[in-house]
Amino acid sequence: MTTMTTKPSAPPKLRHEWKHQINLREDLVLSARLRRLFPHDPHAGPDGSYRVTSLYFDTPYDTALREKLDGVNRREKFRLRYYGADTSFLRLEKKYKMNGLCGKRSARLTLEQAQRLLCGDWAFLLESGNPLLQEFYTKLRRGLAPKTVVCYDREAFLYAPGNVRVTLDRALRGGGPETFLPPGKQVLRPMEQETVLEVKYDEFLPEVVALAVQVPGRRAGACSKYALCRRFD
Numbered sequence: 001m002t003t004m005t006t007k008p009s010a011p012p013k014l015r016h017e018w019k020h021q022i023n024l025r026e027d028l029v030l031s032a033r034l035r036r037l038f039p040h041d042p043h044a045g046p047d048g049s050y051r052v053t054s055l056y057f058d059t060p061y062d063t064a065l066r067e068k069l070d071g072v073n074r075r076e077k078f079r080l081r082y083y084g085a086d087t088s089f090l091r092l093e094k095k096y097k098m099n100g101l102c103g104k105r106s107a108r109l110t111l112e113q114a115q116r117l118l119c120g121d122w123a124f125l126l127e128s129g130n131p132l133l134q135e136f137y138t139k140l141r142r143g144l145a146p147k148t149v150v151c152y153d154r155e156a157f158l159y160a161p162g163n164v165r166v167t168l169d170r171a172l173r174g175g176g177p178e179t180f181l182p183p184g185k186q187v188l189r190p191m192e193q194e195t196v197l198e199v200k201y202d203e204f205l206p207e208v209v210a211l212a213v214q215v216p217g218r219r220a221g222a223c224s225k226y227a228l229c230r231r232f233d
Contacts, residue, residue, distance in 0.1 A: 055177060191228050
């Protein structure tokens, strides 16, 4: 089975993104405030949250990790991702950062294709006709390889003006590439006990959101769930 060929599209719009870690008490206060003000992501479960499982790729020299820790201005990373236990919706994502702004490109994969990829069968990527999958094939050939699984429970809020998305990522867990599939049977190590707060928006952050996400004594900074889960390799 092959991925459907898609026509090249315009690069996605770059977005602002900031994040930091908050403790349990701060999470309780902030989440209660956000629930009063903003709707949950409509794709979430009844409690407004859903599970995210990602498999990150890196070079033999840990280029993506090192560039993140060093704050390199232009950087990228690749990951495979699914939500909950539904592997019928698997995506390859390339996330990149330029001049402090973030962008993301993605392509759908079937479960069979993901399994082939993890077994080292990459030919379908080259044959797909999809520019992102073909780029990924080239980088796999140059040494890019699965590194670690990052799993967490996400509560997401939306606000249409500014195309704002506020997320609270909890119960961070990590594991080796072999724990990516099948879902529900992974043996993942608990990581940070704190919650990761992320705020993403387009050209501007509405004042109502800026005030709602304020946590006294906290400043936005570099916080990578991938880097957190790589600390215990």
